[in-house]
Amino acid sequence: MAYYYDQPSRTFSEFLLVPNLTTKECIPGNVDLRTPVTKFRRGETPALTMNLPVTSAVMQAVSDHNMAIALAKSGGISFIYGSQSVEQQVEMVRRVKKFKAGFVLSDSNLRPEDTLKDVLALKARSGHSTIAITDNGEPTGKLMGIVTSRDYRENRLPQECPITEFMTPLSALIYAQEGITLTEANDMIWDHKLNCLPIVNSSGHLVHLVFRKDYDSHQEYPLELHDSNKQLIVGAGINSRDYKERVPALVEAGADVLCIDSSDGYSEWQAETIHYIKETFGETVKVGAGNVVDKEGFLYLVEAGADFIKVGIGGGSICITREQKGIGRGQASSVIEVAAARQEYYEQTGIYVPICSDGGIVHDYHIVLALAMGADFVMLGRYFARFDESPGRKLLVGGNFVKEYWGEGSSRARNWQRYDFGNADKESKLEFEEGVDSFIPYAGRLKDNLDLSISKIKSTMCNCGALTIPQLQEHAKITLVSSTTIYEGGAHDVMLKEKDRTS
Numbered sequence: 209m210a211y212y213y214d215q216p217s218r219t220f221s222e223f224l225l226v227p228n229l230t231t232k233e234c235i236p237g238n239v240d241l242r243t244p245v246t247k248f249r250r251g252e253t254p255a256l257t258m259n260l261p262v263t264s265a266v267m268q269a270v271s272d273h274n275m276a277i278a279l280a281k282s283g284g285i286s287f288i289y290g291s292q293s294v295e296q297q298v299e300m301v302r303r304v305k306k307f308k309a310g311f312v313l314s315d316s317n318l319r320p321e322d323t324l325k326d327v328l329a330l331k332a333r334s335g336h337s338t339i340a341i342t343d344n345g346e347p348t349g350k351l352m353g354i355v356t357s358r359d360y361r362e363n364r365l366p367q368e369c370p371i372t373e374f375m376t377p378l379s380a381l382i383y384a385q386e387g388i389t390l391t392e393a394n395d396m397i398w399d400h401k402l403n404c405l406p407i408v409n410s411s412g413h414l415v416h417l418v419f420r421k422d423y424d425s426h427q428e429y430p431l432e433l434h435d436s437n438k439q440l441i442v443g444a445g446i447n448s449r450d451y452k453e454r455v456p457a458l459v460e461a462g463a464d465v466l467c468i469d470s471s472d473g474y475s476e477w478q479a480e481t482i483h484y485i486k487e488t489f490g491e492t493v494k495v496g497a498g499n500v501v502d503k504e505g506f507l508y509l510v511e512a513g514a515d516f517i518k519v520g521i522g523g524g525s526i527c528i529t530r531e532q533k534g535i536g537r538g539q540a541s542s543v544i545e546v547a548a549a550r551q552e553y554y555e556q557t558g559i560y561v562p563i564c565s566d567g568g569i570v571h572d573y574h575i576v577l578a579l580a581m582g583a584d585f586v587m588l589g590r591y592f593a594r595f596d597e598s599p600g601r602k603l604l605v606g607g608n609f610v611k612e613y614w615g616e617g618s619s620r621a622r623n624w625q626r627y628d629f630g631n632a633d634k635e636s637k638l639e640f641e642e643g644v645d646s647f648i649p650y651a652g653r654l655k656d657n658l659d660l661s662i663s664k665i666k667s668t669m670c671n672c673g674a675l676t677i678p679q680l681q682e683h684a685k686i687t688l689v690s691s692t693t694i695y696e697g698g699a700h701d702v703m704l705k706e707k708d709r710t711s
């Protein structure tokens with residue numbers, strides 16, 4: 209006979225936190241949000257921790273190298289999407305590992321034989337006025353010169369004028385050799401009144417650019433997350449099909465942590481994937497698995513060797529899995545059950561397995577609820593897709609700026625397999641969509657938004673009398689609320705002025 213749960217499953221919006229005593233030292237400035245990412249034995253320190261309990265989703269519309277750099281600078285981890293060729297994903301991981309505060313990879317590049325027309329078109333596309341001229345037009349090609357808007361007068365030169373006629377050639381450029389520190393680079397920028405200093409290697413290839421305007425930017429990021437070589441930490445999504453090819457390439461590129469990306473992790477495919485990784489690389493390669501929504505799924509993946517477990521089916525903002533397949537469970541109930549299973553496992557074995565609540569976070573306080581219910585960190589898709597750093601286009605729709613946000617189960621995301629180097633075999637490929645392609649309101653820079661969310665999270669934790677995530681998990685008082693309580697929680701029985709009206 210089928211198993212019936214005796215309670216309906218619940219979402220975060222059905223719960224609230226009840227305050228505990230807030231002591232005088234319990235102020236947001238004293239809250240520490242550090243959290244483990246990978247499993248560890250009682251009394252030992254985890255191999256990987258984050259300074260903030262947030263990761264960005266394994267999605268084309270969310271986690272590329274730009275997002276990964278921005279999030280690691282703020283203290284969290286991005287999992288670069290795996291729905292692209294191994295080569296492309298590896299290149300994104302490399303870009304994150306190569307990132308050095310203040311040293312950027314040139315994103316606007318042309319060849320000497322290109323023309324003013326190409327310069328103008330590229331400038332319009334990228335919005336950047338400094339263009340590196342390299343022998344092959346690649347960001348790390350042999351440096352031939354630089355073009356900035358001071359080098360040409362648009363209406364005085366014919367569009368076909370070759371770049372070589374107006375660029376500042378290498379012989380007249382001030383540049384530095386690879387290995388220079390940021391302080392030394394900044395001294396050169398000031399001494400020579402430059403806006404941009406190219407950095408080249410011993411064979412004359414462009415390595416980075418250092419811009420005057422980026423000076424001091426690294427000082428804004430006290431929680432920056434890096435490895436022992438001072439390189440930013442980055443994660444990467446993998447799947448349970450091409451892992452024998454993808455995982456070695458990602459490890460070689462320097463990915464710090466992997467995560468098997470699937471709607472349903474309770475499968476022999478995932479166990480096989482984890483076994484392969486642990487047998488091939490031992491414990492040095494860390495891999496999360498999921499998604500699961502109950503104790504059985506959790507234990508299955510932990511016993512297979514997973515380093516953290518991701519929780520959540522069908523709660524994501526772009527998810528239609530519950531509608532399409534009837535599979536899923538309310539996100540709060542899933543986290544509560546998996547956290548209880550984790551606690552039991554910890555008590556029995558002394559091994560603490562971090563859990564990640566994935567999808568369905570709408571308000572900042574949902575993050576606090578997920579943590580209070582036992583999650584060690586959360587994974588967010590919609591939240592991060594709204595920012596400048598996400599890969600989706602920013603568009604003007606109906607007078608408002610929006611960003612594109614599409615699910616990994618949408619046709620748009622799956623198309624890479626058809627056009628790219630993906631090797632999914634066509635026979636077993638699912639043909640129905642499990643995600644939508646949407647717009648979401650554009651929200652600006654990651655750092656500004658994340659700083660605000662974190663300050664709200666810390667403030668809520670102070671109400672709960674908690675200075676750390678473990679304290680919150682131990683002492684939080686959580687109440688289920690009735691629908692009338694939810695109504696009471698919004699502005700009610702008043703006439704809102706225009707500026708406060710949200711819908």
Ligand SMILES: NC(=O)C1=CN([C@@H]2O[C@H](COP(=O)(O)OP(=O)(O)OC[C@H]3O[C@@H](n4cnc5c(N)ncnc54)[C@H](O)[C@@H]3O)[C@@H](O)[C@H]2O)C=CC1
Nearest residue numbers: 448449469470471472477499520521522523529616617642
């Ligand atoms: N968290 C969520 O609620 C949901 C997430 N998604 C996202 O959509 C994307 C696709 O998810 P899925 O469709 O679950 O991908 P998936 O690759 O895990 O599964 C697709 C199908 O392939 C099968 N499969 C997996 N490995 C196999 C192997 N080695 N040989 C033969 N068959 C194998 C699976 O059992 C499943 O039927 C992911 O990015 C996922 O995160 C999609 C739906 C819901």
Ligand SMILES: O=c1[nH]c(=O)c2[nH+]cn([C@@H]3O[C@H](COP(=O)(O)O)[C@@H](O)[C@H]3O)c2[nH]1
Nearest residue numbers: 265524525527568589590615616617642643
């Ligand atoms: O049913 C689904 N169809 C999809 O196409 C899809 N794409 C992503 N995901 C999952 O949603 C999470 C992000 O959720 P949020 O936007 O709510 O943060 C992600 O982290 C995923 O777990 C999908 N679920």
Ligand SMILES: [K+]
Nearest residue numbers: 472473474475
């Ligand atoms: K399953």
